[in-house]
Amino acid sequence: VLPLTITPIGHVVGSPENELGTPQPQVIEVRAGHEEALLGIERCEELLVLFWMHRLQAQDRACKRVHPRADRSNPLTGVFATRSQMRPNPIGVTRVRLVERDGLRLTVEGLDAFDGSPVIDIKSG
Amino acid sequence: VLPLTITPIGHVVGSPENELGTPQPQVIEVRAGHEEALLGIERCEELLVLFWMHRLQAQDRACKRVHPRADRSNPLTGVFATRSQMRPNPIGVTRVRLVERDGLRLTVEGLDAFDGSPVIDIKSG
Numbered sequence: 703v704l705p706l707t708i709t710p711i712g713h714v715v716g717s718p719e720n721e722l723g724t725p726q727p728q729v730i731e732v733r734a735g736h737e738e739a740l741l742g743i744e745r746c747e748e749l750l751v752l753f754w755m756h757r758l759q760a761q762d763r764a765c766k767r768v769h770p771r772a773d774r775s776n777p778l779t780g781v782f783a784t785r786s787q788m789r790p791n792p793i794g795v796t797r798v799r800l801v802e803r804d805g806l807r808l809t810v811e812g813l814d815a816f817d818g819s820p821v822i823d824i825k826s827g
Numbered sequence: 828v829l830p831l832t833i834t835p836i837g838h839v840v841g842s843p844e845n846e847l848g849t850p851q852p853q854v855i856e857v858r859a860g861h862e863e864a865l866l867g868i869e870r871c872e873e874l875l876v877l878f879w880m881h882r883l884q885a886q887d888r889a890c891k892r893v894h895p896r897a898d899r900s901n902p903l904t905g906v907f908a909t910r911s912q913m914r915p916n917p918i919g920v921t922r923v924r925l926v927e928r929d930g931l932r933l934t935v936e937g938l939d940a941f942d943g944s945p946v947i948d949i950k951s952g
Contacts, residue, residue: 779866
């Protein structure tokens with residue numbers, strides 16, 4: 703099977719939590735050249751965001767089983783039966799609320815991605 | 828920005844519709860080597876499936892705006908504000924019902940992917 707290649711369409715700016723550990727909005731900075739692909743997006747209240755969990759290492763991608771929610775009292779479960787970040791292709795899928803659009807910058811709530819994560823796709827939620 | 832690479836974890840077998848155009852279950856054939864990653868998946872009623880829309884051509888990936896639902900009376904809208912298949916990284920995200928598991932074969936309802944589509948990820952739904 704050939705590998706498939708993805709070119710990021712943007713990246714995440716900002717931390718998912720402030721210094722107190724409280725969730726805070728994050729910005730998706732869409733790459734120049736995709737202006738037209740955002741036409742009318744401000745009318746979407748919710749978006750589905752696909753992003754690359756870029757901090758995962760090779761051994762995380764090789765992990766097959768986890769204790770769900772990192773609780774060892776949960777029985778070992780295959781990663782495909784969980785929402786664990788450990789998975790062969792580290793793509794996160796999150797439904798977010800669109801708070802504001804300013805040109806190529808989308809401010810969203812609920813993304814929970816690390817600062818700098820490549821964004822792969824945005825769909826209406 | 829470097830391209831990111833994905834290795835499919837399986838592929839879709841069967842057509843989304845029968846000869847009468849009625850939706851029918853499809854099979855996800857998971858690749859050998861991922862047995863452990865399926866541990867306990869039969870307990871999931873719903874799964875989120877990420878697949879590669881392999882029939883899209885380069886010009887489909889370059890498309891920035893569409894008439895939603897292919898209805899020309901809908902105003903042109905950026906692809907990131909739609910669920911159109913036209914998008915730079917042609918990844919479909921669909922919630923399916925798991926009907927049966929037989930080893931590496933998962934029979935699912937509601938996938939609506941072309942026969943042969945590479946499957947990228949499976950998550951609990």
